Amino acid sequence: MIAAAILMTAVSALSADKRDVSGYSGGHRMSQKKALTLIYKATNGTDWTVKDGWCTKKPISKWYGVKTDRDGNVISIDLHKNNLSGSLPNIFCAFPMLKSLNLSNNDISGQVPPSLAGLPVGFKANLSRNIFETTVFNVPDERIEIVNRALWVYPQKDNSFRLHVDSEVDGTGPVHPDNSFVLYQRHTEGAGVELYITGDGYDRDNNTVGGTADHWYKAAAEAFFDIDPYNKLRKYFDVYFIYLHSAQKGVSLYDNKIDSRLKYKGKGGSINCRICCAEIRKALGRNLQDSSAVQVCINNTHNRIGGGVELRRTYTIDGVTSHSIGYGICQTNAGGFSNLVKHETGGHAYGRLLDEYDGKKTGEISESNLRIIGRSPNLDVERDPGKVKWAQFLSDPRYADEELGVYEGGRGHKEGVFRPSKTSMMNRSRIRTDKYNAPSRANIYKIVMRRAFPPDCETPFVWDYETFVKWDLGL
DSSP: OHHHHHHHHHHHHHTTSSSOOGGGGTTTTSOHHHHHHHHHHHTTGGGOSOOTTTTSSSOGGGSTTEEEOTTSOEEEEEOTTSOOEEEOOSOGGGOTTOOEEEOOSSEEESOOOGGGGGSOTTOEEEOOSSOOOOEEEEEOGGGHHHHHHHEEOOOOSSTTOOEEEEETTTTSSOBOOTTEEEEEEOOSSSSOEEEEEEEESOOTGGGBTTSHHHHHHHHHHHHHTSSTTHHHHGGGEEEEEEEOOOSSSSOOBTTBOOOOTTOOBTTTTBOOHHHHHHHHHHHHTSOOOTTOEEEEEEOOOOTTOOOEEEEEEEEEETTEEEEEEEEEEEEOOSTTHHHHIIIIIIIIIITOOOOOOOOSBOSOOOHHHHHHHHHOSSOBSOOOTTTSTTHHHHTOGGGGGGTOOOEEEETTEEEEEEESSSSOTTSOGGGOOSOOOHHHHHHHHHHHHHHHSOTTSSSOOOOOHHHHHHHHHTO
16 A cells, blocks of 8 residues: 555646646556566567576466566566567556666667556666657656656667656646746845846747746756855846747757757867857846856756866857856756756856866966966965975864865866865765865955955955955854
């Protein structure tokens, strides 16, 4: 009964869709043995490499690749690299306790079964390296990231494949016009510090009010402010959602090109920033704020593509110049989206911070890298604790708990470049912590306060270390 209740919670949520969503609950009234038998028949089980126990009188726990818990519930199905072909039946809600499904490296075709989108939180499926056809799931807002995170589907043997986990609202109501904007948040103090959030690969239906684009734009905004010091600086920000309609849904992957509005390229995670700048200007009807940042949400469910950043881009378009804009480029692959926003947009694009992870680079540091590191608040080529850029923090006992120091490795260099903390939000993803170190927080604070209280206002901002420390530590 507990298993059925968990499943029906997910199914009832999906059933709120205005479309026919019966497929999302496919198999929930079917016995596990019957569902497994249908998988066997639909994927040409007689041709499987290993099929021990299948469709016999043996308990299903003895069928090759199937694991059950002590109550007999199927919890794992692993038939990877086992010569499966044909299309999967839509019966996976017959397994309400299923935690793991591995069907990778086969020749399974057709669309990804919608019942896989109806399984509870915690379910994971690896469907990569098959020949699935492009599939669109339309799910409730609260299920978008759950389903996105559950399904590992790339690469397929045909690079034209895409999985789209879209909102159930898409195509059902009013649409944000192309090149329009919504002011998501208005500043309550200061002169107004602008942050722009837009996207690439969202077609007209994705721009339905309350739909897929709105889901990810809101998620990006909340992630940006869900970390110190941005959470304390939020009152100074104006946040704009910029709506752009791509001719096609999704973005280019591998060698398969899609005509997305900002010309996203999967390799390196880049967009055409000049086009992005021009589109935002067109939507606003004015120029972008100098030295501001743009968060670009990439409509992409690929689990293995990270983020990117374009720093300090200046463009003159129609005789008007937009100065030093940073572009944080973040794929909506759910599992790491929030941290991508904090790292790429909050850290790089807005905070002007550099990567605090090492790499394989050794030997002499290039002149261009020395110049870049020289402008950075969170990296140095100086190893002396009394001379590094953050020396004042190192000698301040109020920051003793933060374990600041001079740690070797940064901007991909294994040696000769130093950072303030062992790990932080600006380190590599596998050891990243949800925190900017103190020197980085100080730089973000300076940037925001200088824009909120510019030199020509009645109370212009003046940097003072002690004032910052008291603000930072809540003293």
